[in-house]
Amino acid sequence: MQHFAIIVAGGSGNRMGSAVPKQFLQLAGKPILVHTIEKFLAYSADVQIILVLPQADFPRWTTLKSDYSFIHSFTHSIIETEGGATRFQSVRNGLACVEGNGLVAIHDAVRPLVSVEIIGRSFAAAAQHGSGIVAVSAKDSIRQVLGRDKTIALDRSTLRLVQTPQTFRVDLIKKAFEQPESPLFTDDASVAEAAGFPIHLVEGAYENIKITTSGDLVVAEALLGR
Amino acid sequence: MQHFAIIVAGGSGNRMGSAVPKQFLQLAGKPILVHTIEKFLAYSADVQIILVLPQADFPRWTTLKSDYSFIHSFTHSIIETEGGATRFQSVRNGLACVEGNGLVAIHDAVRPLVSVEIIGRSFAAAAQHGSGIVAVSAKDSIRQVLGRDKTIALDRSTLRLVQTPQTFRVDLIKKAFEQPESPLFTDDASVAEAAGFPIHLVEGAYENIKITTSGDLVVAEALLGR
Numbered sequence: 001m002q003h004f005a006i007i008v009a010g011g012s013g014n015r016m017g018s019a020v021p022k023q024f025l026q027l028a029g030k031p032i033l034v035h036t037i038e039k040f041l042a043y044s045a046d047v048q049i050i051l052v053l054p055q056a057d058f059p060r061w062t063t064l065k066s067d068y069s070f071i072h073s074f075t076h077s078i079i080e081t082e083g084g085a086t087r088f089q090s091v092r093n094g095l096a097c098v099e100g101n102g103l104v105a106i107h108d109a110v111r112p113l114v115s116v117e118i119i120g121r122s123f124a125a126a127a128q129h130g131s132g133i134v135a136v137s138a139k140d141s142i143r144q145v146l147g148r149d150k151t152i153a154l155d156r157s158t159l160r161l162v163q164t165p166q167t168f169r170v171d172l173i174k175k176a177f178e179q180p181e182s183p184l185f186t187d188d189a190s191v192a193e194a195a196g197f198p199i200h201l202v203e204g205a206y207e208n209i210k211i212t213t214s215g216d217l218v219v220a221e222a223l224l225g226r
Numbered sequence: 227m228q229h230f231a232i233i234v235a236g237g238s239g240n241r242m243g244s245a246v247p248k249q250f251l252q253l254a255g256k257p258i259l260v261h262t263i264e265k266f267l268a269y270s271a272d273v274q275i276i277l278v279l280p281q282a283d284f285p286r287w288t289t290l291k292s293d294y295s296f297i298h299s300f301t302h303s304i305i306e307t308e309g310g311a312t313r314f315q316s317v318r319n320g321l322a323c324v325e326g327n328g329l330v331a332i333h334d335a336v337r338p339l340v341s342v343e344i345i346g347r348s349f350a351a352a353a354q355h356g357s358g359i360v361a362v363s364a365k366d367s368i369r370q371v372l373g374r375d376k377t378i379a380l381d382r383s384t385l386r387l388v389q390t391p392q393t394f395r396v397d398l399i400k401k402a403f404e405q406p407e408s409p410l411f412t413d414d415a416s417v418a419e420a421a422g423f424p425i426h427l428v429e430g431a432y433e434n435i436k437i438t439t440s441g442d443l444v445v446a447e448a449l450l451g452r
Contacts, residue, residue, distance in 0.1 A: 135369065139436065141388040141413040142368070143361065143427070144380075151386065151425050153416040154370075160377065162367040187367040190379040199377050201369070207441055210365065215433055215449065222448030223441065 002102030003047045003123060004170070005040045006094035009033060009109035010054065010083050022211060023109040024060055028224045032211060034068050035112030037078070040105070043119040047105075049078045052094045088181045091188060095174055103127060104173060105165040106188045110211040113223055119165060121202040126167040129200035133167075133189045135160035136204045162187055163204045172197050228328030229349060230396070231266045232276045232320035235259060235283070235335035236309050248437060249335040250286055254450045258437060260294055261338030263304070266331070269345040273331075276305045278320040284308075314407045317414060321400055329353060330399060331391040332414045336437040339449055345391060347428040352393040355426035359393075359415045361386035362430045388413055389430045398423050 009023040023033040040047050053061055061080065079097045083090040091106055098104055103126045105119065118134055125132025138159040143151040166188040168176075173188065176195035185191045189199050207223050209216055235249040249259040266273050279287055287306065305323045309316035317332055324330055329352045331345065344360055351358025364385040369377040392414040394402075399414065402421035411417050415425050433449050435442055 129375070133369075138368070138387075139438070141416065142364070143359075143386045143388055143415070143425070145384045145386060145427075149355070149424065149426055151427060153410065153412070153419055154385075155410060156412050158371045159380075160369045160371060161364075162369055184379065184381060186379070186382050189369070190367065193379055198375065199369070200375055201371075201377060206439070212365070213432070215452075218448045218452055219445045222444045226441070226444055 001127065002100055003044060004050060004098050004102060004104040005047050005165070006050045006052060006091060006098075006104060006106045007033070007036060007040070007109050008052045008083070008087065008090050008094065008106065009057070010052070010087055010090050021054070021057055021060070024057070024064070025211075025217060027112060027211075027217065027220055030068070031064060032112045033109050034064065036107065036109050036114070039112070039114050039116060040107070040119060043116045043123075050094050050097045051078055051080050051109075052083045052090045053080060054083045086181065088177075088185050088191070092177045095177055098170055098174070101170050103167055104170050105167040106173075107165040108210055111164055111208055112211070113205075113220060114165065114208050115205065118202075118204055118208060122165045122167040125200050125202045126169060130172055130198055131166070131168050131189065131192060131200050132202045133199055134163045134165055134204035134208070135201045136163065136206055136208075137161075139206070160201055162189060163208050163210070168192060168197075227353065228326055229270060229273045230276060230324050230328060230330040231273050231391070232278060232317060232324075232330060232332045233259070233262060233266070233335050234278045234309070234313065234316050234320065234332065236278070236280065236313055236316045247280070247283055247286070250283070250290070251437075251443060253338060253437075253443065253446055256294070257290060258338045258446075259335050260290065262333065262335050262340070265338070265340050265342060266333070266345060269342045269349075274305065276307065276320045276323045277335075278307055278309045278316045280309045312407065314403075314411050314417065318403045321403055324396055324400070327396050329393055330396050331393040332399075333391040334436055337390055337434055338437070339431075339446060340391065340434050341431065344428075344430055344434060348391045348393040351426050351428045352395060356398055356424055357392070357394050357415065357418060357426050358428045359425055360389045360391055360430035360434070361427045362389065362432055362434075363387075365432075386427060388415060389434050389436075390414075394418060394423075
């Protein structure tokens with residue numbers, strides 16, 4: 001079964017206090033995005049990578065490709081496509097590049113600490129159940145805000161923090177992304193759920209962090225150096 | 227108004243793969259517990275510290291006190307009391323050591339990266355609103371498990387991850403802890419809420435992590451070294 005991985009690199013460097021978009025920042029000697037792509041290729045060199053990048057970042061990506069040999073050793077070429085104004089639109093653009101059936105993992109470019117095992121679990125669950133959504137248990141108590149100074153405790157044991165990859169059967173997730181965009185679509189699982197498709201969770205890792213602040217970058221460096 | 231801080235050091239080192247209870251593990255050259263106590267004393271040397279420790283850890287604490295000068299420079303003595311079988315019971319034992327009125331911050335011994343500013347916000351909110359519960363916005367999408375292979379997306383914008391300190395008016399939280407224990411009491415705010423008291427959230431920090439695994443310890447070292 002053909003395996004695809006859409007790597008969504010939508011963000012700017014604003015929250016980092018950096019002019020460089022965060023997916024291009026250096027982490028342990030190479031750009032975050034390179035770590036991320038390498039993890040999927042380590043899982044299987046046959047995964048077709050689809051990289052979704054803001055238009056403004058294409059020159060940077062071209063430079064990066066010429067610098068890193070992993071691109072050349074990859075047997076297939078990486079498909080590149082332009083991001084949209086929102087994450088939903090970016091993923092939809094990525095899905096438009098998926099030709100044929102199979103499984104597609106959708107992954108944040110700024111989650112470079114994902115493991116090969118997690119990627120494998122996610123694909124395996126999607127093959128069996130239609131989706132494989134990586135998630136971890138909540139370590140903190142969680143409260144829901146109902147209004148000004150009105151919150152309630154939720155039962156933590158029932159809550160899961162969702163990460164990526166979020167992997168799906170191609171036909172199913174393409175169908176889901178035909179829906180109109182909603183502000184409640186904070187991830188791809190919520191898009192699939194709204195289309196009536198089953199959401200199957202698989203175990204992630206607390207280390208599989210999303211790098212969005214300079215503090216996260218320090219944490220990622222430390223975890224990589226263990 | 228008298229300020230108290232109950233530092234709850236309940237855990238063992240089991241999840242760390244360490245024989246040493248996690249609050250006594252070294253972090254940047256001194257035990258985690260010492261970092262935590264120092265933060266409250268840095269906020270104000272007039273805070274009465276109440277340390278809740280498992281009975282088995284008292285000899286370790288006695289050694290630690292003789293090693294660290296912050297104990298001697300502290301104008302009041304630290305009150306020590308024995309922990310219970312659960313966090314609820316440990317906090318209740320700590321509250322039994324609070325004499326008089328005022329405000330009491332309840333804080334995990336293994337959250338050494340709390341800032342003086344966060345402690346201050348928490349006490350200020352408790353003085354004004356009766357409680358000051360430190361929390362941060364959810365960065366990840368969150369799903370609620372309804373049954374086997376049945377989960378639903380929650381609206382992330384309404385969710386807050388709860389940290390410590392959780393600070394209260396003394397009379398209010400003592401009253402709340404007269405309730406029988408419930409498995410839904412995953413933190414002190416949920417105890418206060420069940421007693422009908424208002425829960426007022428204040429802004430925490432993602433860096434204010436709870437150290438429960440060896441990965442967390444690596445992360446804390448990195449954040450301290452920034």
